[in-house]
Amino acid sequence: MIDVLVVDDDFRVVNIHAGFVAKVDGFRVVGTAASGAEALEAVERHRPDLVLLDLYLPDAFGLDVLARLRAEGRECDVMIISAAREAEAVRGAVRSGAVSYLLKPFGFNDFRERLEQYATRRAGLAAAAVHDQADVDRAFSPPASGPAAALPPKGLSAETVRLVETALRETSGTLSAAECAERIGVSRVSARRYLEHLTESGKADVGLRYAGRGRPERRYRWR
Template sequence: MIGVLIVDDDYMVARIHEGFVRRCEGFEVVGVVHDPAAALEAASRLQPDLVLLDVFLPGPSGLDILAGMREAAPDMDVIVVTAAREADTVKRAVRSGAVQYLMKPFTFSDLRERLQHYRQTHRALAPGATPEQTDVDRLFATPKQTAAALPKGLSVETLQLVGQVLADAGGDLSAAEAAEAAGISRVSARRYLEHLAETGRAEVRLRYGEVGRPERRYAPR
């Protein structure tokens, strides 16, 4: 599970964001805080994987305390979640190492898309992993850029779902088995699995039976 710390001075907004994160598979909220001092303490104590960080906080801004939070939790990543739209603020967030910048107000699907993108890259770049070029490309691309690169008819969300089904399988899967696990049609599952294979994120294994064509099965790389 990816542990998420939410930092926002608006209690109601923080509660909404907490609810959004809890609805995303693979993520758990490890803490919710509302001011800079509490954010620094929580980063040190909780060691979150990811922080949803607001810019506007009482006293020092979110970006002002970001270096201190990173010092307290060196492996922490940050998604800046704020109403701030000034170009200088966006540039500063990027230079501070934010992996995403999400402007308020946003919908659940907006946040889910970015969390799914983060989850996919987070797994590929976990300690001990050996990422492929496609993994690195996903890290430096936005979810929208990833979607634009997909063949017509494929969506980022379903691709990530099929990829997760494949990763969780513990072995290889047929298109029919992947379809059942993902809740989509066999034809759709086959298209996504073939795309994963073509882009180096899955491998195809042939299972030969007594008669007929060999069955194509897919395993994560």
């Protein structure tokens, strides 16, 4: 059983998330918190395996709470659940070691998929024996979400793939490589490589926009 702490300053959201957790086999809520200070106290008291952490708390930014947990040596994992769509927030979550980042609003199926992916990866790490570099790479790779899921091609990082996916997901229309690069802080050439990878993987669509006599611009949309 995976013990979960739910952290959000809106009690209605806490109840919704706690209800979602209760519907996923293998997970249970052991506590809730409405602020950064309460979250730190609750982690000390309940020793959860996983913290569902909002970023916009009344007394602290969620990533600062995560940093405090790491500084205090807390071994719990943290999944960010927030409406924060800024690329810097996503990059900060990746740098801080968050296991996932789920944008509000979301449905139960998306939530369940993230928890099940986490449980699969957690079980794999617990049972893993490290014999060579391939074993290490598997430990750091994102969990597969279906039969077609695979590691990014050589030269592409799983963390940057997730950043590009987030940029596409939060775009209501289409996104060019240059626009994507500006949002997540990489070069246009790199953004283009990741966008093409998502297109080839069937996760994104690409179309051409013609403007004047110049070369058409490739624009991408999340499927």
